[in-house]
Amino acid sequence: MNKKIFLILWGNPDFYQTLVFLSKYLDKEGYNVYLFRKAPDKYNDLSKNLSFGKSCKIIKFNTYLKKKNFFFNFLNLIFFSFFCLKKYLKIKPKNIIFFNYNALYCQFLFYFFKKKGDNFIYHNFDFNISKNLKSYKEKLNSKIEFFLSGFSDFYIFPTFERAKIFNKYTNKSIKFFYEFKNCFPRNYKPIVSKKLFSKYRNFVSKKKKIICHLGSIGPSHNIKQIILSAKYINNNFLIIIGGISLGNYVEYLEEIIDKNNLNKKILLLKNIDRDIWFEILSNSNLGLCFYENHNLSHRHMAGTSQKFNNYLLFKKPMLVNDNVDFKKFKKKHDIFNLVKSDDPMSIAKNITSLINDKRRYNKIKKNMMNSFNNELNFEFQFFNSYKKILTC
Incomplete structure (x- = not known):
């Protein structure tokens, strides 16, 4: 053999x-x-x-x-x-x-x-x-x-x-x-650090609702729109953007954050270790999974996006971009809400509404557990x- x-x-x-x-x-x-x-x-x-x-x-x-x-x-x-x-x-x-x-x-x-x-x-x-x-x-x-x-x-x-x-x-x-x-x-057990809350204890509070976007920090993920959405959410929310930086895109995003005085609402972390990545996931309340209509792969990310499956692993309800692929996937796996990801105000509105709608939020978490155990593993x-x- x-x-x-x-x-x-x-x-x-x-x-x-x-x-x-x-x-x-x-x-x-x-x-x-x-x-x-x-x-x-x-x-x-x-x-x-x-x-x-x-x-x-x-x-x-x-x-x-x-x-x-x-x-x-x-x-x-x-x-x-x-x-x-x-x-x-x-x-x-x-x-x-x-x-x-x-x-x-x-x-x-x-x-x-x-x-x-x-x-x-x-x-x-x-x-x-x-x-x-x-x-x-x-x-x-x-x-x-x-x-x-x-x-x-x-x-x-x-x-x-x-x-x-x-x-x-x-x-x-x-x-x-x-x-x-x-x-x-199914039995994957990630190593979760405690570095984030230690290093940013004056920034990251247990009282805050954490919204995360993890993955490549570069174009075609509506990250600029995510940052601008922070203008329309209250101070009890914190948006963490973490992952691998592509080129000088982080510097471009930092300029947008400074220009709009969003330093207290946005935490931008580039080139983070894997255990910090999982710490962010563990402490987040909501995940953002956006793909602009940039190429063929971006049009078919439902269920296979790595950030999508990271949120699924931690049973973190998510917002995804409203396209044909995600709509079709939602019919079988109702584990997210759809949003117009090119509109900062729409992103903010959907973040607030999903966090506050406990019935819908808990239903998504239950559906995520079932989908992960049965098929998405x-x-x-x-x-x-x-x-x-x-x-x-």
């Missing part, structure tokens, strides 16, 4: 909770897990002390060319692909999971040495179709992705809606496409995807 499995990602796996949980789960199930990743650059690590399984072998590839431009990055990717190919020929795994577009270059090389019974799986966290892209480079990459994915045996996507769209650009039957939402395991997602396609 060959239970060797490769997980290949050209990037940092720490930021993909599904990959982390998958590696741990496979390791626990007796698979010999080999995780291939690009060696990390210096960065503030959101996922300190993250475990991918007791026996998981993490193989880091150190890039040869240190210049950061398209040409040198591509050459490093090619070197990485040959590096993985060498390991593939030596270790001979039966199952190989390629995460995201760049890993497909590895799959293309592997294909020429593929043996009968080898199982190639493409797990995509994010993609866009060519007609929605602006630059020639992005359009070319999109076309290459669809071509290279043709060598996959199975396909995994965070939502089946995205899978159906991707399928239109391939010649594969939809029966080879599966959904795997970014859910937490890692085990359920695994059973309906990888359980059906992994070979031994």
